[in-house]
Amino acid sequence: MSSAFEVRGGNRLKGDIVPQGAKNEALQIISAVLLTPEKVTISNIPDILDVNLLIELLADIGVAVNRVSRDTCEFTAANIDMAYLQSAEFKKKSGRLRGSVMIAGPLLARYGKAYIPKPGGDKIGRRRLDTHIIGFEKLGVQFVYDTDDNFFRLEAADGLKGTYMLLDEPSVTGTANIVMAAVMAKGTTTIYNAACEPYIQQLCKMLNSMGANISGVGSNLITIEGVTSLKGCSHAMLPDMIEIGSFIGLAAMTQSEITIRNAGVEHLGIIPEKFRQLGIHLELRGNDIYVPAQDSYEIQTFLDGSILTMYDHPWPGFTPDLLSIVLVVATQAKGSVMIHQKMFESRLFFVDKLIDMGAQIVLCDPHRAVVIGLGREHALRGITMSSPDIRAGVALLIAALSAEGKSTIQNIEQIDRGYQYIDERLRRLGADIKRV
Template sequence: MGIFKIEGGIPLKGEITPQGAKNEALQILCAVLLTPEKVIINNIPDIIDINKLITLLGNLGVKIQKTGSGSYTFQADEVNIQYLETEAFKKEGGSLRGSIMIVGPLLARFGKGYIPKPGGDKIGRRRLDTHFEGFINLGAKFRYNREDHFYGVEAPKGLKGADMLLDEASVTGTANIVMAAVLAKGKTTVYNAACEPYLQQLCKMLNCMGAKITGVGSNLLTIEGVESLGGCEHRILPDMIEIGSWIGLAAMTKSEITIKDVSWDNLGIIPNTFRKLGITLERRGDDIYIPAHVDGYEVKTDIDGSILTIADAPWPGFTPDLLSIVLVVATQARGDVLIHQKMFESRLFFVDKLIDMGAKIMLCDPHRAVVMGHDFKSQLKATTMSSPDIRAGISLLIAALSAKGTSTIQNIEQIDRGYERIDERLRAIGANIIRA
């Protein structure tokens, strides 16, 4: 296993460009299975989870050609559907949570889709009911092998459009259902649909391929089924989670950083949430400029003077993937913050590592933590720690870059799952970080 060694307390300076969005790429890559024609995708991030999915598509028989940095051509004209029943697929599909989204396209086009219980971050229970209830509504038959933890859906006579109200606004669940419905007979309506920018991107790509989806950007999607889809070219948005990570990094290390080409219009309330922590950030064209916070940053209280609460919520609420970043940034703020992580019951458990570094955090329960900021009067102390998941991993990395002394982060494969060549990119703006 690799480790990072980080010399903290060094102000950084320069420009950094966010990678393509991991969460969008997982959906977009699965959508190539819906057509036998060529699909060109640009700005694909070079990270472990995405590369695993590309390998999985190749093993399914998709023809893949890398045409440049982050650019690929995919053609699924000879899909080997029998691969889904092999032991190799059970192992491969189970190592990646995003693999669940191959089921909708395969079910729609070939009448069957199988998947082992997918892996991913260990951040609490992550149910799949929304996905399979949606497929059942479209006419598929569901089966589950409890011994092998293997899921299957079949619709040999094809899918039929249906009206459905999702029990939760699941992003991957909505994506899977939409990809299945685009080739179903008749009309499908999906209410309480997720409406994140990445889901909007998927719908726009599908429409470009010949699908008929309306209501994009709202929580009510209407899909008129079509006979077939064609090829297209698509560019993935910059990763909003990485953008938020760089905002937090700049504040914690008192660094002057410009984040390039962020697609401001797709950031929602992310910039204003960081402003509530007292962080100054300016819009310069499509870039974000963060000045060096030499005097720190002061938390804004609520209008009535009560403690600021930052909680996650379905889009356009604040994304849960950035709560770990907000929590670590709050450790050096001037003031107190209540972090409320509603979705996952294990995502805040990494705070013990921050407490070991000297942070003042009170974990109220699995979902809530109160952070009492140091206002940089007491610097975090370097330590050795292990990355439990992608977002906690980047949060610990930010803490280490701001801490006094040399820190070691183990299990950095978790960070590499979501962040492209992060050590090289940080060194380019002055960080003292070594991969060993």
């Protein structure tokens, strides 16, 4: 039987919390160790399921892994067992993990071949691999899809060659995979409409420290001059901005005074501003974020008085991963907001649980929901619910912590995939939460 969280809401929380390393950065950075036979040391690794599975997978294919501590790891990819990548065991293991697609770029760069499972992971709508595969093809990779095995076999018989490409969408993982493949391709690769999230900036920074030649980092036009080999390096990961946003929302909803320490403030982009639009006070103090206890918060309108719309957009726009959090936080604000989830078509389906808890939400269609904030006139009621994906899971957890009575959240493996020891860390702030 899978475990659940039992939450008794209504406690005001207080104290400091330190965000974990960024999950979305980890999957790319850890895959990049395959690009060199030399030692790579990575610190601030989040101790979460998806990341630990990827580290295990690398060990299986021959990477020497030395876990110095729970958040620091040394990787040496001197002896890779390419035959293992065709085994049934690899297919089964890699099929469970979304991030396993990220090892394709580095393997193509170094060995000229790779294998990718059909993707698993969150049930938040279609997540295509087209951007990855088409980008690889432009670099000279041929691919065969094996329908019996649900597997892509990729091979660059004549080696990878640099080229110009315009991506059909600024996919973060797609951009990362293509960049990793291109660093050792012959000649110049230019990627236009590239994702420019901090995760990609961090990956490029790491690759450049290994001897790659990447320019345009932080823009949507990345240029890569191919080099013949890469060396080892040390890299520290950024704090997880999704966790940081989750904690800001949690503080507001539970009327708590919380300081988020070491928040990587300069890398948060528009996130603090979006929470301020919901009426949440927050102070940036050096590299910390201080959220004071607030009895109420009022959603701003646009300057002409019309209702605020919040939508996701590729960086430097607002990340889709925080829209679930914003939606929950808005239920207890004063005022109304339209949440428009453009990128994924089934990320809003968790609102039925919030409606059961007493929130006033109109789900317009799979992409849009209007939240009518009750200004705390009625507290949410605790209920039993299940977590459909990582981000909705934490949004529901925040709702439960602010609700009256007991809530039970099932399927919390989804939460554990993205948030390390979340129950222990919230208990330290005074939350009544236990794993059952």
